[in-house]
Amino acid sequence: MTFAEQLITIAVVVAGTMLTRFIPFLLFPADKPTPPLVAFLGKVLPAAVMGMLVVYSLKDIDFTAPAHGLPETVAVALTVLLQLTLKNLLATIAVGTIAYMLLVQYVFM
Numbered sequence: 001m002t003f004a005e006q007l008i009t010i011a012v013v014v015a016g017t018m019l020t021r022f023i024p025f026l027l028f029p030a031d032k033p034t035p036p037l038v039a040f041l042g043k044v045l046p047a048a049v050m051g052m053l054v055v056y057s058l059k060d061i062d063f064t065a066p067a068h069g070l071p072e073t074v075a076v077a078l079t080v081l082l083q084l085t086l087k088n089l090l091a092t093i094a095v096g097t098i099a100y101m102l103l104v105q106y107v108f109m
Contacts, residue, residue, distance in 0.1 A: 057072075058072060067108040074099070079093070
């Protein structure tokens with residue numbers, strides 16, 4: 001890639017990033033009410049995305065493998081329990097991920 005191509009690539013990436021950041025403020029100014037559809041999507045999409053990520057993460061569990069899905073089951077149960085008790089999403093995700101990695105690397109080798 002030549003230097004000019006590198007500059008063009010960087011400019012396109014910067015423009016794309018800036019557009020995705022600025023367009024919502026242009027389409028939905030602060031002095032106007034938020035459209036009902038956008039407000040609805042703001043309420044339901046976070047839970048939908050989390051549900052999709054859970055399904056995607058658990059779709060390839062092989063219950064016939066030697067661990068029989070135990071690391072995934074334990075990590076998900078720990079994550080749910082922590083979220084219900086702590087209500088701290090960042091800590092819940094971090095502890096669940098660390099627990100899963102420790103189980104896979106050291107317990108269910």
